[in-house]
Amino acid sequence: MSDMNENSLNINFLKESALKRLCESLDKANNKGWRKLGEMVKNDKRFKMSVDDMDMCSLKVLEVDGSPSRAMLKLMGDQGCVVGDLTEFLQKMGHTDALQCLKPSGIQILVQPQSAAVIAGHNLRLSCCAVGSSPIQFQWFRKTEEVPHSSSPDLVFSPVQVKDAGFYICRVNCGNTCVFSHWAQVDVLDVPPKCGLVSQPSDGRPRVLIQPHPQRLFVGDSLFLECGAIGRPIPQYQWYRNGIPIKKATKRKYSVQGLMPEHQGRYRCEICCNSERTWSNEVDVVVESPCHSEMKTPGISIHISEAMECSEELVWQNKRRFKILFDDFLTSEQYYSLEKPYATDKVALLIGNLTYRNHPQLKAPMVDVYDLTNLLRQLNFKVVSLLDLTESEMRNAVEEFLSLLHKGVYGLLYYAGHGYENFGHSFMVPVDAPNPYRSANCLCVQSILKLMQEKETGLNVFLLDMCRKRNLHDDVMPNVMLKVTANIVFGYATCQDAEAFELSSSGFTNGVFIKFLKGRLLEDEKITVLLDSVAEDMGQFDPTKGKQALEIRSSLSERRSLTDPIRPGEYSHPAQAHNLHWCKAHELPESKILDFECGVQIKMDFAAEFSNVLVIYTSIVKKPEEMASCQAHITNLPLELDVDPKLMNKETLEETGSFLLTGSLPQHCLYTRLSSIQKLRDELAFTVCLQVQFNSLEDLVQWNMDVNIGKPLTAKLELNRPTRKNSCQLTCPMPHSPSTSPSHSPSSDRRFHSHGPCFPQLHANPYLNVCEPLCGAIGGHGGFKMCGGDYTYPCDNVPGSPSTPLSIPIETTDDVDDMQNEFMNSLQFYNNP
Incomplete structure (x- = not known):
């Protein structure tokens, strides 16, 4: 379509994608927003825009997904406003972002960058995928500043740091035109390392890592509560006091200056991510007047009962204030007894x-x-x-x-x-x-x-x-x-x-x-x-x-x-050693950079789906220009892992059998999922096979590199070792005690090879199914229906073993x-x- 035909198009017939971007740009409350546009239209004799019309548009903010700009543009279009007229208004306003929405750029953004809350020290990737009528270029911005060396579709933080938090946007250039992606917010949580695995959760599953702490404060003090969760998209927050939402308390951090007695109560934060909701811990905030405890020095008496009502912190403040030690009156155990129970x-x-x-x-x-x-x-x-x-x-x-x-x-x-x-x-x-x-x-x-x-x-x-x-x-x-x-x-x-x-x-x-x-x-x-x-x-x-x-x-x-x-209590040396061993057994291997002789550089990262399930994902970070393509595959894994080659080196996690980490790992990688890591007898060693297609050659050229990542995760615990037979016979003289292996298998017992009458027993799955039908199902209870659960005979359930009854517990009418x-x-x- 020519520019002249485009300019004569009624704005009511704009493409939905362009109209949506235009409304998002105009809905922003600034001196170039929809109100400014309305004032200009009202002063133009070609169109009628009254104060009542402006008020009607402003009420749209009260509706779900309501847009004042969309309502105003609809009024303008009904009066014959065309793209050329709207362009004229926007040029007078100097609103370049809105003008870009009206220009046929030939650029289509297929994947928008997604906001995320992540842990400092982890890797983060923001992606913007776009296509155009000619070669396109990318440039990332943090607010109004260009991000150095960010001319690729992916903005990678390896690792992300607290200072990287902020708002990011990608500009996509195609010839003389450009479009901007959506804004993406990056929230970085500074969480101290703990024992155990901390991986980015999958889509819609927020995980709280920073919890608010209970506080005992004085009137006039300042209250500061903090909560932090990771997830994609970025979690939303709402603070509550005594079960009632606090107005305008929708940030990770909540503070009150000049506390009053009415601020006392139980606080917690609701965290939402997509349709998933979770809560922080609920904590007590006590607001009290300063303790006027009388100290006992020569001529001074002590009211122990009043001192007992103070928090542990206030007692020690009084100690310092009067330079008197209370050890003869209150022990640390007595201090702790004033609080809720605790674990070591x-x-x-x-x-x-x-x-x-x-x-x-x-x-x-x-x-x-x-x-x-x-x-x-x-x-x-x-x-x-x-x-x-x-x-x-x-x-x-x-x-x-x-x-x-x-x-x-x-x-x-x-x-x-x-x-x-x-x-x-x-x-x-x-x-x-x-x-x-x-x-x-x-x-x-x-x-x-x-x-x-x-x-x-x-x-x-x-x-x-x-x-x-x-x-x-x-x-x-x-x-x-x-x-x-x-x-x-x-x-x-x-x-x-x-x-x-x-x-x-x-x-x-x-x-x-x-x-x-x-x-x-x-x-x-x-x-x-x-x-x-x-x-x-x-x-x-x-x-x-x-x-x-x-x-x-x-x-x-x-x-x-x-x-x-x-x-924490008093740890013995063996307890400390076990704790250290446990922590090391839950550490992920460090990322590896593999440099091949041909100039290709590959990055290898690791994620844990479970303590004994490891995901390896590789990406090409450097490729010489003379290469048309290259790809790296993992081969020669230890036999005891029994990994199906058909499920290795896949472009999506779902193809490997991993469905829970989807969305939490970077895209454009090759993934391999290793289950049953505990079966490793030796260190995990494998080969990375690099296949390269040069521009000047028809045949593929291959390089191999051996990689050893030690014993990852619970492989360090050696759970595959033979069970100690005498570890608990004195305290637990049972053939089925947790640390005593059985002496024989019941399959060798002649009593269990009888061909007597079959007992009626459960369906093949002792967990009876409650089926969740697809969309469009009618009837049932809350969208669910029952299936399975019929009683059958073992000869109908065990293929290849018609006479051997299943060991699933059976139905019986006998009184036991x-x-x-x-x-x-x-x-x-x-x-x-």
Whole structure:
């Protein structure tokens, strides 16, 4: 279309993309915004624009996605305003950005840069992908200043620093015209390194890394609260006091100058990213008058009761003020007793078994473990998350977990996978369990609890997301004598003799238990109160109502919560050594730059999807001009990792089988996912094969380079080592104790080769499916419907083994006596709806 025809086009017929950019430019509240345009139009005799019309346009800001500029342009177009008229107005205003929206540039931006909140020291990439009628060029700006050496579609920060925070925009040039991308905000959190993995979350999953702290202040002081989360797009914040949103408190940092008594209360921040919502810790802010405690020197008396009401900080202020030591009156233990309970450390072991060798496969444990890992790290837990462990690997993982426990530690164990319950004892089933299995092939939860109690832990939490049906193949009577201690909480995803469910949809989703737990886990509530709320939420879920209900058993007498602060205690030398070993076992390998003789430079980075799942991604950072193309592939991985070559060196993470890190890693890379890192016997060594196509040659030229990254992640823990057979026989004389390997497999027992009548038992998946239909489904309960769950016979379920019954717990009408020991009977039982 010619310029003359373009200028005569009514502005109501502008392309939506151009109109949208134009409105975004004019909606900005400045001296070149829509109000300025309205004033100019009102003074032009060709068009009618009244004060009432201006007021009507201004009210559009109250609507969702309302635009005053769009309303004004519609009025102008209805009166015959054409592009040429609008161009004239914009030229008089000097609004060059808006003028660019009207010019047919021949440039189309396909990918806009996306705002992000990241951790200082990590890598960050802002991308702007565009096409044009002729070769295009890029230039990045930070506000109004050009970013040096930024003439490529990707603006890379390697690593990003706190000083890099700000607003960025990309100018795309094509011939004599240019267009600008959307603004992208970069927020950089300065988070001190902690034990455990800290990776960028996937899209829509904000992760809180900076928590507000409780404060006790005087009237007239200044309050400063800070909260920080990472995510893409950049998270949005809203501060609350006593459950009520605070007006205009929508930044990461919230401050109040000149405190008054009415500012006292409980504060927390809501963090939103896309449709995902999470919360910071809720903290108390106390505003009080200065303590007028009388000190006891010659002629001065002390009111200890009044001093006890002061915070620890104020007591020490009074010490300095009067130069008197209170050690004869208040000990540090008394100071701490005035505050909420605390942990000397927090440690969590999360195991998700889904890829079973001899039993039905599961889906939800992978997503459940991933989500729970991110939430617990926000609560300052040292978390190890492991997928698909064999029996020996599970026992060794538990042994490493136990080594981190000492007096006052909060220990949490979460398990998702196949399981069963016999005689009041719960058993977790490894992925290599035979068919059928019994207790000798599984890990007994109560045995682990017994060993945890010997560590004098401050809180023991077990979250068991598995079935609790009986296993009639197992007739062993456990003999675990537990101590009576007031620090134990069991959260069973389902009631006794019932199944647990997982949600089934076209993508990856949570099990029913974690679906509701993750919305409550960050709440500052006593752990039993929190689980009660989860039970109530689950009780309202129609697809599983009457089929799955959370069961809570507790001997907790104190108000202990997962949000309790950490106050380190006295560490012994062995405890310090275990902590150091644990930290090193959760460090990612450092990035590597590979320089090939041909002049190509490749960067190799690493990310952790789980503690035993490593993602390697490579990118070309330097390529000589005489090369038409080049690509680097990873080959010759250790055989024990058993990686499918068809899933290596892929252009997207989804092609490798990694669905949870999508959006958190850079684009334009080749990805390889290595699961079961714990199986490495030696250091991880492989070959990088570089294939180059020169402009002057037809054949590909190849270079190889050997790379060794040591033992990454939990490979350092050597979970594949043989299980120690005599590690706990004195304290836990059971064939299924967590650190004792079984002497034989039940598959060799003749009792389990009988061809007797088949028992009716569960569908092939003990986690009955709750299907989430695609868009457009009608009816059902809240968009979900039930599927599966019919009872079948084992001869119809086990291919290639028609006469061998599955070891999944079976339905039975026999009355079974509950043979729990005295300790389990003493635990408080919560009836759930």
